[in-house]
Amino acid sequence: xxxxxxxxxxxxxxxxxxxxxxxxxxxxxxxxxxxxxxxxxxxxxxxxxxxxxxxxxxxxxxxxxxxxxxxxxxxxxxxxxxxxxxxxxxxxxxxxxxxxxxxxxxxxxxxxxxxxxxxxxxxxxxxxxxxxxxxxxxxxxxxxxxxxxxxxxxxxxxxxxxxxxxxxxxxxxxxxxxxxxxxxxxxxxxxxxxxxxxxxxxxxxxxxxxxxxxxxxxxxxxxxxxxxxxx
Numbered sequence: 001x002x003x004x005x006x007x008x009x010x011x012x013x014x015x016x017x018x019x020x021x022x023x024x025x026x027x028x029x030x031x032x033x034x035x036x037x038x039x040x041x042x043x044x045x046x047x048x049x050x051x052x053x054x055x056x057x058x059x060x061x062x063x064x065x066x067x068x069x070x071x072x073x074x075x076x077x078x079x080x081x082x083x084x085x086x087x088x089x090x091x092x093x094x095x096x097x098x099x100x101x102x103x104x105x106x107x108x109x110x111x112x113x114x115x116x117x118x119x120x121x122x123x124x125x126x127x128x129x130x131x132x133x134x135x136x137x138x139x140x141x142x143x144x145x146x147x148x149x150x151x152x153x154x155x156x157x158x159x160x161x162x163x164x165x166x167x168x169x170x171x172x173x174x175x176x177x178x179x180x181x182x183x184x185x186x187x188x189x190x191x192x193x194x195x196x197x198x199x200x201x202x203x204x205x206x207x208x209x210x211x212x213x214x215x216x217x218x219x220x221x222x223x224x225x226x227x228x229x230x231x
Contacts, residue, residue: 005173009123012166019167020121027162028209032056035063037085038104039072044080045229046107047072048144050096050136051114051152055087057218059207065215067114070222075229084108092118093132100139107145110229113137116154116182120175130181137185137192148230151186152221153196154179155213162210195228197221 009016032053049055049068057066064070068085075081086103088095093115113136119129133151140146157163158172179196186194199205205217213221 003173003177005170008166009170012170016167016170019164023162023164023167027211030058030207030209030212032058032089033060033062033066035066035069037063037068038083040076040080040082042080042082044082045075046109047075047081047083047229048103048108048111048140048146049083049085049087049114050103050111050140051087052091052116052118053087053089054117054155054213055085055091055112055114056089057087058089059209059212060215060218065218067213067218067222070218071112071225074222074226078226087114090118091115092122092124093129093136094119094124097132097136097139100136100143103144108140109146110148110150111137111140111144111146112150112152112225112229114152116175116178117157120154120157120171120178123174124178126177126181129178130185133182133185137189141191147191149189149192150225150228151182151192151194152225153182153194155197155199156201159201160211161206193228195225198224 055067057063060066072083137149154175157175183194186192199217199220205214207214
């Protein structure tokens with residue numbers, strides 16, 4: 001049976017399309033911040049971060065203040081770390097699959113996957129999202145020796161100030177649906193964990209575009225991820 005938001009998506013398709021086009025035309029376009037996307041030294045934890053614009057640190061002034069930089073800073077307090085960030089604006093699970101050949105030819109212990117927002121805005125089905133996520137993880141295990149995968153949960157898109165109603169509600173419902181897919185994958189695979197994005201929804205945690213995390217949000221998010229990475 002179709003959920004209420006899925007029915008609304010069909011009935012309100014012209015309205016939702018118009019609102020989506022309006023957001024694309026009027027939204028402030030923030031760039032990917034400059035700075036190193038890999039670093040560390042030693043024989044400690046090897047970490048891969050793969051994902052979308054949030055993984056790329058959009059909303060921060062530099063990579064050091066984005067997710068990768070803040071996470072590496074926290075992790076280096078606990079021991080040697082080498083890390084690599086592969087992320088870009090607009091990335092979906094599908095586009096990340098296409099970019100796997102660009103990853104460095106090396107082994108990683110843990111992979112942090114940050115996907116779902118762009119899959120949500122494209123209304124990727126739960127079934128397809130699940131299949132692509134599993135394919136992505138299988139490749140990372142087989143090709144890069146990944147032993148643990150952390151699936152970062154989707155943000156509460158039903159709170160995004162940039163999005164008008166009813167588009168905000170429809171996207172928010174679908175984001176919740178895809179986040180449940182990630183949680184389900186984690187429940188069924190021992191080497192996978194799902195980390196719900198647990199940020200208080202306050203203005204200081206939102207970037208100036210009303211869509212991406214702020215530097216404060218990246219700091220809190222990085223701290224939560226660090227606790228989920230196996231020692």
